[in-house]
Amino acid sequence: MTEHQGRTDPGEDAVTELADRIGGSVFTPDDPGCTGAIAGFNLRSRHRPCLVVAASTATDVLAAVGFAAARDLPVGVMATGHQPFPAEDDFLLVTTGAMRTVEIDAERAVARVGAGALWSDVVEPAQAAGLAPLNGSSPVVGAVGFTLGGGLSPFLGRSYGWAADHVVAIEVVTPDGTLRRVSPEVDPELFWGLRGGRSNFGIVTELEIGLFPVTSFYGGGIHFPAEHVEAVLRAFPDVVREAPDAFTCSVALLNFPPVPEIAEPLRGRFLAHVRVTHLGSDEEAEKLIAPFRAIGEGVLDTIGRHPYSAYAAVHGDPADPLPYAEQGALLAELPPQAVNSLVESAQVAAGGLVTALEIRHLGGALADRPAAAAPIAARDAQFNVWGATVGPPETVEAETAMLGGMIERLSPWTTGLAYTNFSGREDRAEQVFTAADLARLRALKRRYDPRNLFRVNNHDIAPE
Template sequence: MNERQPVYEHSTGTGVPESLLPADAVDALAARVDGSVFTPSDEGYASETVGFNLRGGHRPALVVAAASAGDVQAAVSFAVAHGMALGVMTTGHQPFPARDNFLLLTTRAMRTVAIDAERYVAKVGAGAVWSDVVGPAQAVGLAPVNGSAPDVGVVGFTLGGGHSPFLGRRHGWAVDRVVSIEVVTADGVLRRVDADSDPDLFWALRGGRSNFGVVTELEIELFPLSSFYGGGIYFGAEHLEKVLRTFPEVVRDAPDDFTCSVAVMNMPPVPEIPEPFRGRTLAHVRVVGLGTDEETEKQIAPFRAIGTGVVDTIGRHPYVACGSVHADPEHPFPYEERSTLLSELPARAVDRLADIARQGVGGPVTILEVRHFGGALNRRPENAAPVAAREAAFGVWGVTVGPPEAVAAGYAELDRTMESMSPWAIGRVSTNFAARENSAEDIFGERDLERLRILKRHYDPANVFRVNNHNIVPR
């Protein structure tokens, strides 16, 4: 087989793809990298291709578990030489359409983190998750613009925009706090880019993510912060409509140091869910205050007036406990998600959400969350990254969890929910909350997408990087 021909694969009859790549080429690649190389028949292939979302379903022809930037260069060069598409995965939280026949590059082993306390920055390897950064940063009294889940990958979160329910309203989108990016482009070259050295590629990566190359390291800003006042109040189902209608009152004219969201949660009756949540529907109020305890309590007083929560974790917490606010699940599971971005949340929209939540008690939608943006999230910095979500005041996101029949029913409900919000939607979705079937056209504004397509033609004209992302097709 000519090494430059496209790679094909066929089924072995067991559902496992059989690679038709030349064995000597694969062996040469394996000898060149510090990490591991897996073909479909190798032990370790299955575990390396599974992400946090168990509905992934990818069947790559080859997997390279990179341990260094050199491994990434080798994998990219191999994919280009063999006419293969290439996809990148770290934690595999986001659902993408299942693909066969490509080279999957995993970066889980590249979890290096270095804190520069004098410059207030962190250098973060491609495989690092937020818990890898928060702990070392807190050791010197600093905090990143991180997300709600400690086990989400830093690179994917940040370059997808990165809404932080902790520092976002004060410091903006995580992507706007990137100092530099180390990336391997389709020509196999390892580059370090920033706003001065290569402003076009730097801009494209901050939003376009793996469409333009494989990021091997980020340098991100840190901020002085060691604690917050907040946590969660879990109200019973009898209060969920009142909680939703109170939410706009609480966030209206809120200071930038205050962040709040509300999630309606249908908890399944399974042993993995602890009491007193198991088998219940709850309205979870999520609060983070960067000001004084008294200031935050004054802000959430309308929620306090509703009554006593089933569980109340509001208090002063060290920043290393930030993951407890949303209490995102720690273990992989199968799910699908939908979202929309709203320009406003008027009374009519709240009424619709309240009706949907009431009718959905005990139903197949596992979580339906409303997030408030505002503050620095809606301010456009100089040379702003292409993040359409900065035009939104609120975000609505939902997830359905479970076996295929439950997920199908929940997804249909989520479709109806997002459609009900269309009168106030901006017509875009956030990259990090985009669904499996969303496209680049759903994420970026027209002008940004046109520029991204032109830059894609320059940096990846063959569209090598077209798997595990919302693909930007070269102009």
């Protein structure tokens, strides 16, 4: 390799040879298609890889990893690019967005999911078989990255647990250039580490994930106007305190921008959005949310019986790429003093550029520790707090400090850790794993990636 304009240059002949070996595409920084190839959902992440392999098969991934390992090049992987990891230079980026295969085995209640598959790719065929995955709130998030970060489903999680605990098997290319299929029976330690350690131990090319017999839910959302925000926040702990596992609820404080893309009732307003999913009866759900109903009329109310395929409307996550920063924390409890802090934050945030601040109820099956439980630090938490700022870099930087202050005020009630998929761009492995899990993960790293080549676009688990 040579240095080219201050950056690593793998060499034209080597790149040509690599391109001849794969079915996907290879881009160097000077190629016209490189900018599009490295653009993820979060436009704030600005990577400068020295080489990009847009893989279309596991064979392509094998070739890319072998190429990088032979040249001591760091390796990163990206499917949809939702998490805002710090900018990186001079590495080989493998993109898996083209690997969107999905196969449903209805008899086993298992989905075989390619590395680039979105939740929208999985839910539709699963529903055709009368089944549902432990998916997230957005249909455009990658199913594999979501699951390898723990997989917190706001619809089925409290009933069935973490998505990572329901992985059946994993196909992965490890740093030594080997394609392996691991499971609870075959290399159980690597299987354990991948389900939480993300891309620290290789590039996952396929997952087999469990599915569940759910075809509808009672729920949706209520957008309350600014004058009801405090009442909503104070009602929330009472609603969830004795709620059954079939019931999931969160409250998000939202600043909607005054743009045409936002529906008229919400445009340019500060609102509290109550999000509800219930797998039991309609009548039971209405009894549970009665404290919210008593507050007053919502600006927009979509709660009712819905097919599971309508899950995306509950949270209404954006579908188009945006520049944003996010931060999160896990709460061990939500006493009245913590609610007071949230009310103060709501007063500060109203009309500002902290776009979203959500508090989500955990517990239920999310607190379970099955045999060989995946390394997820959120099992002991009762709530997750997550916030995001959206906008141009100067706006995001300014408002991120305000968001950080809101979350910092909740520190007396936090566990000291963050949920992996809702962590900030600067968070380290020590902030998303328990000390015991991290020690075990480091030992696994020493075994499979002693040179720490797989350290890009993840919470780097250094061997030492």
